[in-house]
Amino acid sequence: MTYLDFAASTPMTRQAIDTYAEVATKIYGNPSSLHDAGGQAASAVAWARGVIARKLAVHPDGVIFTGSGTEANIVAILSLARREKRGRHIITSMAEHTSVHAAMNTLEREGFEVTRLPLTTGGVIDVDTLKQAIRPDTTLISIQHVNSEIGTIQPISKIAQLAKDYGILYHVDCVQSFCKLDVANFVQFADAISISAHKVGGPKGCGAVYLNPFVRVMPIFPGVTHERGLRGGTLDTPALVAFGVAVEQHTYDADKQWQLREKLLHMLPGKAFQVIEGQAVDQLPNIVGICKTGMEGQLVMLKLNEQNFHISTGSACDINSASGTKAILAMGKTITEARQFFRISFGGDTVMDEVVLCGEVLRNLYTD
Template sequence: MTYLDYAASTPMTKQAIAAYAEVATKIYGNPSSLHDTGGQAASAVAWARGVIARKLGVHPDGLIFTGSGTEANILAILSLARSEKRGRHIITSMAEHTSVHAAMNTLESEGFEVTRLPLTAGGVIDVDMLKEVIRSDTTLISIQHVNSEIGTIQPVAKIAQLAKEHGILYHVDCVQSFCKLDVAFDTRLADAISVSAHKVGGPKGCGAVYFNPFVRVQPVFPGVTHERGLRGGTLDTPALVAFAVAVENYTYDMDKQWQLRKNLLHMLPEETFQIIEGPAESQLPNIVGICKTGMEGQWVMLKLNEQNFHISTGSACDINSASGTKAILAMGKTITEARQFFRISFGADTQVDDVVMCGEALQMRIFK
């Protein structure tokens, strides 16, 4: 089996697994309990919070643990939008993660107006277009850092600066970029940042959201007592420690990932395979978006699966969508083109032979 779906999830690192097992065995108290066993758990959580906050370049007091990146996105968007009294207009993009669209749909049902921007032909937000749609009642902007389907890097620093100049709150989904790019693009300009553990070798069911401590936030579930009253439920201490250990040990070799990408693309003839990507400076190399002329991406994925190559047709959270990936549609492609899309994504364990063999499989008769 050759796993080439790292943008969907990564295997837990050996260090994270060992940390999870040790904490689950030895530190089993509730971190909210006041006795010494609870204190041990609370200390472990505080350590994990500090590690992840330092990697984000933020103060640990603003970091809230969640059950996933999805939950982090939803909590951030709903909390910020409902807290700010400036207005009821929100700006996002057509290509955001499903969880962002879910939050936006909820806010629209409450009377908010949402402007969804397209992507350019290079798969990024046009900052000038963003500037044009800002209104006096714009209260929130939510634009991701890296698109999970095609790997394009959005101009988040420029967006954050623009938001601050206009007094608008800004949320950035850093689930795909965390530990791969410097997400401290200027974190003092971001009001909320979302991350997830299982994208960087940590456990599933674990994420975090940073809220700017100087911004008033309205809890989605008022009355809960955990995590500064912003997220209820007993914290999963072993998972949080494993998350932090994964962050400490995760490495992203940019040069290696670019070489893997070049090796794969070299094997795909341009007349039959269209690579969906941005310019090099706006592209995360380990996520490769591809369209195969005349074939549905799901068929390509299933045929590769028969050859023991595990890829995807886009975000795992959109697996039941019949319309194709959001990023392709946001770039002005047709639904037919979007349905031809599939994604190959590399990780730290991916080797040149893996992508060469995958390229050879894509050259087989069944794909001609």
């Protein structure tokens, strides 16, 4: 098996697995309990919270653990928007993760107005267009850091500064960029940041959201007592500690990822394959979005699967969508082009031989 779908999920690292097993065996108390077993679990959770906070360069009090990146996005958006300090207008993009759209749809049913911006032909948000969309009643901006389908890097620093200048709350989905790109140039202007464990070698069912502790928000589950009253339920201590271990050990070799990307693209006939990407400075190299002329992406995925190469047709959360990926449509592509889309994404353990073999299988589709 050759796994090339790391943007969907990564395998847990050996260290994270061993840590999970050890903590589950030895630290089984409830972190909220007042006895020593509970205190031991609380200390383990505090350690994991500190690891996440240091990686994000934020205060640990702002780190709220969730059950996923999806939940992190929903908790952040609903909690910030329902605060309604300025009004009931929100700006986001057409290419956000499904969970962001789900939160926006919920807010629209509550009477909020949502402006969804398209992407440029280079796959990024035009900051001037975003600025023009700001109104006196704009209360929240939610724009992702890296698009999960095509890997384009959004101009987050400029957007965050713009939100700060206008006094607008800002949420950024960093699920794909966490531990890969530096957040130092915008984190001081962000009111919420969403991340996920299983994208960096940690366990599934575990994520976190940073919510600025100096911003008073409206909890989506009033009355709960865990996680600053923002998310109820007993914390999964083994998963959180394994998350922290994965974060501490995660490395991202951008040079290697560029080499893998360039090799794959060099092997694909230009007449048959169209690469959907941004400028190099705006591109995360390990996510490769491609359209196969005359063939739906789902068929490409199935043909590669027959050869034991595992890729995707976009975000796993959109797998049942019949209209293709949101990013392609947001760039002005047609439905037909969107349905021809597939995604290959590399991980830290991906080697050149795997990419070459995958390229040969794809190239053979051109002659089929």
